[in-house]
Amino acid sequence: MKREMSFKWKGFLFAWMWIISLAMFAQNITVTGTVTNVYNEPVIGATIVVQGNATHGTVTDIDGNYTLSNVPADATLQFSYVGMATQSVPVNGRTTIEVVMDSDSEMLEEVVVTALGIKRDAKKLGYAISNVSSEDLLRTASPNLGSALYGKASGVRIQTAPGGLTGSISINVRGLSSITGTNQPLIIVDGVPIHNTDANTDGYWDNQRIQTNGLADINPEDIESLSILKGASASALYGSEAANGVVMITTKSGKGVQGFGVDFNASLTADVVAYMPKYQTTFGPGVRVGSRIASGSDADGWYNRTDRNGTMRQTFYPTTTYFGPKYDGRDVLYYDGTMRKYSPITSDPWSDVFRTGLTQQYNLAIVRGDEKGNTRLSYTYVDNLPTQYNSTYDKHNFNLTGSQKISEALSVDYAVNYILTNIKNRPYRISRLTNNFGGMFGAFDDVNYLREHTMTSLGYKNMAYNNSKHLTPDEGFEWTPSTYALVDEYYWNIYGREQLEKNNRLIASVTPTWRIIDGLTLRGRMATDLIVDKMERKEKTEQSTLFNEFTGYYGLTNSRYEIYYGDIMLTYDTNLTDAVGLLASVGWQGRTETNYESSVGTSGGLSVENWFHLNASKETKNADMVLSELLKTAFFGTVSLSYNNWAFVEATGRQEKTSTLASGNNSFFYPSVNSSIIFSELMGDSKPAWYDYGKIRASYGIVGNAPQIYKATKAYEQNSASGYIYNRIPVVIGNEGIKPEKKYEWEFGLESRFFANRLGLDMSFYTNTVKDQILETTMPSSSGARGIWMNVGELQNKGWEVSVHGTPILTKDWSWKVQGNFALNRNKVTKLAEGINTLQHRNEDNGSLFLYSKVGEPMGDFYSLAPAKDENGNNIIGSDGLYKLTDEPVKVGNAMPKFVGGFATSVAYKNISLDASFDYRVGGAILNMPYQYLMGRGSLESSMQYRDAEHGGMTYYLDANTNSVPYSGAQGPNGEKIYDNGMILPGVKEDGTPNDIMIQADKYYNWTYNWGGWDPSGPTFYSHSVFDNSYVKLRELSLTYSFASALTSKFNCKNLQLSVWGRNLFYLYKNLPDFDAEATDGTSWISQAVIGGSTATTRSFGISLRASF
DSSP states (O other): HHHHHHHHHHEEEHHHHHHHHHHHHEEEEEEEEEETTTTTTBTTEEEEETTTTTEEEEHHHOSEEEEEEEEETOOEEEEETTEEEEEEEEOOOOOOOOOOOOBBBHHTTTTEEGGGGGGEGGGSSSSOEEEEEEHHTTTTOOOSSSHHHHTTTTTTEEESSSGGGOOOOEESSSOOOSSSOOOOOOEEEEEEEOOOOOOOOOHHHHTBOOOOGGGGOOGGGEEEEEEHHHHHHHHGGGGGGTOOOOEEEEEETTOOOOOOEEEEEEEEEEEHHHHHHHBOOSSSSBBBGGGGHHHTTTTHHHHEEEOOOOOOOEEEEEOOOOOSSSSSOOEEEEESEEEESSSSSSOOTHHSOOOOOEEEEEEEEEEETTTTTTEEEEEEEEEEEEEEEEEEEEEEEEEEEEEEEOOSEEEEEEEEEEEEEEEOOOOBBBBHHHTTTOOOOOOOHHHHHHHHHHOTTTTOOOOOOTTTTTTTTSSSSOOOOOOTIIIIIIHHHHHEEEEEEEEEEEEEEEEEEEETTEEEEEEEEEEEEEEEEEEEEEEEEOGGGGGSSOOEEEEEEEEEEEEEEEEEEOOOOOOEESEEEEEEEEEEEEEEEEEEOOOOOOOSSSSSSOOSSSSBBSSEEEEEEEEEEEEEEEEEEEEEEEEETTEEEEEEEEEEEEETTTTOOEEEEEEEEEEOOOOGGGGGGOOTTTTEEEEEEEEEEEEEOOOOOTTTTOEEEEEEEETEEEEEESSSSSSTTTOOOOEEEEEEEEEEEEETEEEEEEEEEEEEEEEEEEEEEEEOOGSSSSSSEEEEEEEEEEEEEEEEEEEEEEOEEEEEEEEEEEEEEEEEEEETEEEOOOOEEHHHHHHHEEEEEETSSSSSEEEOBBOBOOOOOOOOOOSSSSSBSSSSSSEEEEEOOSSEEEEEEEEETTEEEEEEEEEEOOOEEEEEHHHHHHHHTTBBBOOOOSSSGGGOEEEEOOOOOEEEEEEEEOOOOTTTTOEEEOOOSSEETSSSOOOOOOHHHHHHHHTTTTTTTTSTTTTTOOOGEEEOOOEEEEEEEEEEEEHHHHHHGGTTTTTTEEEEEEEEEEEEEEEEOSTTOOOOOOSSGGGEEEEOOOOOEEEEEEEEEEEOO
């Protein structure tokens, strides 16, 4: 009975205590406490939130104290601070909780994606990887991945060609690895090697539309992480495609999300034409002083012309040179047939050539996650109105990614990315307006009028009113404008020649993973990159068929590029002993690529005006087809060992076989080895309290750069003539013995973290030799070919990379984060073909300038004729008062930059953050071709020196032989007109005496900067148009406001941000005159050595809204 009573009493007591506990835990309490680090120092600005309710929290004050009210007694508090391990502490009804926080070892052991998608702890790697976060990519809502990457990774140089969303993206990792081949890295998206080629549009006579490459299709909004494998050891598992590094892109998948979530963002961007040359507004059109009389002008440069009504009118001489009379506001006959004031129309005609571009971008993503898997579905729409008139662009990105757990042993990852792009009239280059004597305009050219009158009301190309083929002469020009190329070769291309493109792309992969036993995993992957493009060209009839002349064109091009990829990998991860760990993988990889393109178009014009149909061809239609196929397979393996979690070594190997090489010569081995030691783990108690982490690393690897398709094939080319098809030997024939270019690289590095991870340093030194460079070697003319492809070159690179990041300020309300990087690369050509010491890459304007690579020198030496100098370094002046030139071209610069880098800073106060990023380049020359031409026409502000007294010009009169005779009177001794644009070039005459020969400034500009020299049959000199291309640019500036959770939580919004920003804003320093330092035409280093007249560059301003629910 007593036992029964005791049991009942104990049961009653337990039940009562349980009821009391429930009551206690059901009520909310206030929790206070202090957060310190392991050194008993207060942690300022640590975040404390109720787990499961991120909106219910607080931060520690300057003494590390905190108070959090309305906390459920049974809750768990989460304590977090940058660089320290997050702690979850059960409240258990306590009102005081003291927490000691330590450095975040997991942060130091971040997981990164390496070659073949293998995930590794970063600390175990013996080579350098650069990582760029999604946040950094999206800060200014750039729809272009290249624009978002500038300056954000050490040793990685980004350059996007002008052209907006249709411009090409160039990525160079650790300088250049190929002298004449591609230097673009391999791009991997969710494990899929995607199609990405060079895109160069720098040829004056080539297709003038701006081209793009495959990387431009990648949507930054869908990127979770981006890693760049820079060294040979890091990328050796990709073999013959890894000489230029590898960019690993992982898209967002909803991983870590519980339940449903929605992300939305919208942005609006305005693109304003910027960094274009400024035009002088003092002198109008006309020829130089010494040629005025011969041209029919009077001594002041005025010209008389009878207008269409028979009235004699005073006007300017019709020419693209701007050496005419000064603007004085008088009435002159204009080429629109009206009398206009002789005054400059604008100093910035480029603002009339182009319009302000507008881009709308919207992204909606739905995510779902639970213990069995996660899914993310995203749609992004981009609607772009380019700066070029009559051009449109829109893109639709659909992205579906996720992971599903089928069973405890089997899971499947999947990624599907579909891109649909519609382009009407991708932008034209402006080389016809800057490097073309028939197109260069000035401040007195009415660009708006020419644009609006390019096409007549009947739809024909406009011309002078008195042209016998003009059906509506009242609409015609008074005379053919001297800048007629603006009509004929630019605006007619825009309005009269329509190009419509519809591009479809599917990048998809499915990756099943089978965990066979503990530690043993089998992973497979099947993937594709499928590109289907259709292009339609419609060129209007230029003039009426009544004159029995047939113009116009219609053509169709269909292309299909297919990549089918697969790999399988068996991985074993185990501990051999308590101290030694093993990670080993073995696998196979295969890929096929097929390129198919067919095109057909009319010939001889359209038989019926503007009937855009193949049956409208006046003559036999033209047709062409391209088909190429590629197969690559490889076996690979990796072995990684670790000791006590502080010493690591890894070896990899890849045996590759490729169809681009001849049978029996198409299998190559690519090995690598890397190691790292975390020496901070060995320091024990001797490690300073301020030092968190230290690692040294070393690696060696061999990677390749495979030859293009058919470079190892001795094949004939097919051609036709007079309706007959025939075969011929190609200009450069293939070589069955050719091998891939191979890079052999050593790398050494140091990583350190300080002050509770508030400061980090990463340094790398590398040296590599790229052997078997594939170059064209000259063959005897009797062979019928110009050359043959051979492995004859060798290139060396050495360089340093330094990356620093830190958080100088972190308080309750304030934070300041900075990061910067620096990269130096030096290359040298050590070998070319036997007996050859110089390789020519460019020959500009009849030998005016050459771009060479020479043995013993860096790639990319500029050579040009230059002013000859005496033994004291003085310029030698000829009897004509102009520079005497060297007998042979001399070196005037080198295209390789000395070093490049970037800097970023982020300052936040409570809910407001200000972010800025800069990038810079020091050294490296560039040829500014438009500058050369426009200076020679007298159009630019830069051409004003000495052209009048105000700008330093000297007075003179012309004698009977039109020689300039210095004179200071109001008129010459015989009443001659006095001019004030005289100049005397500094230097000495050929007899060694100081130069005293006066010349006209306009003659100096016209001769010094002219195409082909004073005598067009011979070369001039371009040394003055080769500039050091150093710059520092403010690339991005953004201001972001994050709305308080107290407001957003009312409508179940987890995050709401409003941002305003600018991109490509301005230069803090720029040495190149008149043009953007990055206004080159393509992705190859040879194209990037020259500003040749790409389309207009822009600066962008925008606003964006981001929300998460």
